Amino acid sequence: MTSEFIALTPKMPDSKALLAALHAGGPELQLTAAEEGAVVHLCTAAGRPLVSVEAPVLVQVPGEARRLLGDRVAVPELPFWWTEVRADTAVPEARSLAESVCGRLVTFLGGTVWPRAAATTRTVKVPPDTPQESPQSSQEHVDGTPRVDVLTESTAVVVSDRPLLPLTTWLSGLLRDAAGSDRALHLVTPPQTRLTLPLRAALGRVPNRWVVQDPNGGYYDGSSGVRLSWRGGTFVPEAGVVADAFAAGTGAGPTSERQLNVSFRTVHAPDARLVLGRALEAAWRHLTGAPPTGWGTAEPVNLPWSTGQLTDLARDRAPAATHLVAVGSPDRPAVATQRITRTTAGVAEEVSLTIGYERPDDVPLDALEPLAASLVAEHGLTTMLATVRAARADLTVPAHLEVPPVPVSLTLGPRDVRKAGLAHASRPPVRVPPRRLGPAAEPALHYPLGDGTDPGAWTALQSLDAHLRNGSGGRR
Template identity: 65%
Template sequence: MTQDFIALTPKAPDAAALLAALHAGGPDLTLTTTDDDAVVHLCTADGRPLVSVEAPLLIHTAGEAERLLGPDLSPAGTSYWWTEIRASTAAPGAEALAASVGGRLTTLLGGTLWPRREPGSTAVVDAAQDHHAVAASPGDLPVVDVLTDSTAVVLADRPVLGLTTWLADILRITTAADRALHLVTPPHVRLTLPLRAALGGAPNRWVVQDPAGGYYDGLSGAVLVWRNGTFAPIGDGRVADAFTATAAPTGEHQLTVAFRTLHAPDADLLLGASLQTAWRHLTGTDPVGWGTAEPVNLPWSPRQLTTLARDRAPAPTHTLAIGTPARPAIATHRTTRTAAGVAEDVTLAIGYAAGEQAPLEAIEPLAAELVDAHGLTTMLTTLRAARADLTLPARLGPPPVPVAFTLGPRDVREAGLAHARRPPLAIRPAQLGTPDAPSLHYPLGDGTDTAAWTTLSRLAAHLGSRVGGV
């Protein structure tokens, strides 16, 4: 598995500290850089990579280390530096070398090395004579564990695997090169929702090592084999027993609100305001942090988010937002220029422990404000039995159940108000917005009856006959 170490330090790893740490392997190793010098690689004399050290990241968001690395890890202070150190899985001596690099950083700067190491882990390691390391990936692709014509394979073993900058870069580059990304993990690893969303579907995969032997897809359960340079379903439709094993109900659940807003490309447009509105309605607070990858490191700022999107335009901008540890919440936010204006696509998920109730009564008032102030086009709310910490295990879980659907003024106008208000169902929508630009909010249930999917499907067919799909 990936031999990752993370140094969490109260002081910034400056050039002197990084150089001292990188000398853990002795004088015979060489240094190279990639990603505009954002990643430093320790290599053997013939250029084979042993350890990669990413640019340190200043974390301003409370709870990120605990969320991604485990509850027993609590960095001191409200801000700290996060430095990722990754060993080559092809070099047996690289893991000890990476631990030494991280250990030296925390010895010089204070703080904690994850995973925790036994005393003496900072000793100098001579890895220069280990010639089993694979060559760096060609071109601009970050170093991966296996690279074939069709697939980049990354081995990972963390309690929670998030959408790190490294994985985001690999996804971007493999997609552009028409390659798949396959993440291979042990069965105890869980994914964050942003990484799950970024992986999408085939050809990318989450490949889980089956405790009984072999591999299976962590999202579908399909039994997989390594064939022709990629992981592929075995072909007989089998699903791994480990994926379908029944887990005891916990009473935890997740509320998910997915919506799109559309704005005129105005100079005063502030992106992220609709997301902030949803956060306030459903949690009573604003997001605490945002960023482009995990860990989420920046204090929440719609103005900074807007600046980033303008700098990247006309290309889309993908960002994340995170809530307080007391109320687990995370969102993906995508800004896109369209022919109709500037679109924001938001998916906000909020976790609830056993005994807590999701605020379903807040959904209709939220829809009303999004219609009145933020240009809502559509919104779908669902509830599902799932982990309150918003992570995804490699196991079959109950599907989300629709709670409500909102259709914005533009699509109501296209469908015709009279038609949209009278679906062939035992539900009657609430009219939102103004008489001149009405919107319709359709209640679908309380999130406990999967028959709500049939209701939503019939509603979509009724509306889609006029608006070209919902």
Template identity: 60%
Template sequence: MTKDVIALTPKMPDTWALLAGLYAGGPGLDVSATADGAVIQLCGHGGRPLVSVEAPVLVQVPGEARRLLGIDVPVPFWWTEARASTAVPEAARLAGSVCGRLNALLGGTTWPSATATTEVVDTDAVAASGADQPAVDVLTDSTAVVLIDRPVVALTSWLSEVLRTTSAAGRALQIVTPPHVRLSCPARTTLAQVPNRWVVQDPACGYYDGLSGAALRWQDGTFTPDLTGDGRATVADAFTSVTPSSERQLIIAFRTLHPADEQLMLGRALEAAWQSLTGTAPAGWGTAEPVNLPWRPRQLTDLARSRVPGPTQLIAIGHPDRPSFATLRVTRTTTGVEEDVHLTLGYSKDETAPLDAIKPLAEALVTDHHLTTMLTSLRQARRDLTTPPHLEAPPIPHSFTLGPKDVRDIGLTHARRPPLDLRPTQLGPAAQPALHYPLGDGAGADHAWTTLRRLAQHLKQA
């Protein structure tokens, strides 16, 4: 059940190559554009989209094809994605012919390889509702349903456009996948937001929520929890009957607040954290997946400036030998420019997470990057940072750092004397210190969460 086909070419698909690809359905199909021209659609009778072809993306970051598709492609390469509508049986063959023709002209490879052809596909599509949506499979008054079957569901520009249009229409986005599919970090964040949902179709137990495990059923045009007679939700057996992962993830969530001036360079705090924990800077950044741009803080800053006063949401990725991924949200506030960073790194059972680097990192962020808060956690989860549709352990707090401004507002004496069996370490200048609180060793979940909760209550009392 392949719905997506991707052409990975060493040369840019120019106008003539794209025309050759779009002619895969013969002269009887219409061509339209959506998403401000970023998506080209091959349409059948009545304007029903059969195949949506995204604008080619130049990927200059190594490892993205391996991370998202499971294949190795040398960089740089052009990523051209075609998505077939499931409403018409011939549409999948049409998408394969579009990408196969691009590869025939430009070289490279097609994913999945078996779908690549150069044949002219005879289609006889009928008009249907939902022609304004980029290849949505089911559209109801409340929900847009998209069927995806690929190794990793990523937050591509196409999926971002689907999310934008469904949200603007007041609908939920529900993505339906087979049980072998996983989510990338940005896709997981998107589908964890209400009212969106990741729906897993399991042959043994039917439909369930891939993040919560709740058994689901189709009712009134949407997937909703399948409640028992007394109104209780049930959890699918497929979600819980798994062996816990022996791999681990280190999660660093921190926030900085910079004075707003022309000399500000965004991304430096994130780069410092990456350098401290991996020994290298990030490999690349972008606004969607695949992450396509080499790491350049100046370009990142220019993009954020161009979007003021609105916020900017960005993603960054590390080198393939050390799985690492981050989201960065830049917001202009009344007091300055805020960077909200969520950095995750993956480790195998034979690797040791660099917990001894956390306190020096916190001090560097306090001294050089205007840190306000930082929370470090550990969790048992996949090294490759993807999310499977199985139960995973929640993160366990390891340490918390409170920046100088909040320490000053709370009061140093009160902040450094919580009613707990711990004593914070003072960081930064003595005149304006930050406080670093150890919360545990990353193993005892109940103790660590209780300690963090009591610490937060103590700090709020001030």
């Protein structure tokens, strides 16, 4: 299992500070670099990895450390450097070694260590390698990098006991590496661990999986609760069997907190003057009254919000897809994932924006139709689905049962209305008729489905979808 520690420092960990910190194990240990220098491994003389130090990240977004680490962290003033250190606990001394690496960084540079109790500066003696030990004895490899706990032909397994797991650069890289080697990534955690929404979305893509250690023995899927067994080198579901701990976990049950999710897709004609991210910013302003505060490719989100920089990154990565994360101000929990791709129709932006609220009455349902109208008029909206669910306002995902979201509205942009046929799309089998948005000659249609309290809205949405597909002569 990998133990994780974080040094938050007001100064950048330069080579001098890193070398001093990595000397925590004495001169007998060796250093190796991976991923073009982005990761440094502290190893035994035989090459067995003990501690890995990720490249420091400069965080310039307020509230990110407290969002991911909790309120008890003494966070340096912005901007500050976030350095993750991981220990291989197959070696008993590795955890103490990682703690000392973090403690020495803070001693040299100032700042704090998470968890606070982990900071030490002692020298840790690691027993010499035995002849039977090899560099692969403690950690397996994905594409030659010692970063996962178990590796089989079909699955890479990572074990973590972190209270809140974000989509870190490390995990994002593991997901890419696993996909590139035709493997699933299975993330194993204790039942009290929560995930951020970006990590939950990434693990929701087949064949990845969130695996939770059942306190009653065995494992279950953190999203569905289905019991899992380790067979054939991977975790497989036991059909029809749901773990009791999933339904009765701590925090399970009714809640007054709510999450509003708005998922939409826009398509733009390719143009050298095109600026991406404006649709996401418009949605954020409509629903919260302010733009996003930060963006990045992983968590912690480290860059101040900038549609120009976002666009430059997407252009640099084209024709490959670009995956981004955005966050809002600390006083209004909001997080979004965005995927930018080149398609035959142009440049597509797929956004999933989720906002947390303490009470049901706080959810701004009356802002959804004006938002849809704005996205149609100014941002090339093709579709938008809004849902509400009773779930944590802090937007973290626990490993227990939560009620499913309830549809609130669906919007079809002019292209999809034209494809279904305006006359057909205007007469759906739903209680409330659609509202036309945009120009009369090329309207969009906004379909109200409810206030987020009636699960029957799913039936209405399914009927509406079937009706629209029938009008278009097949799948849209």
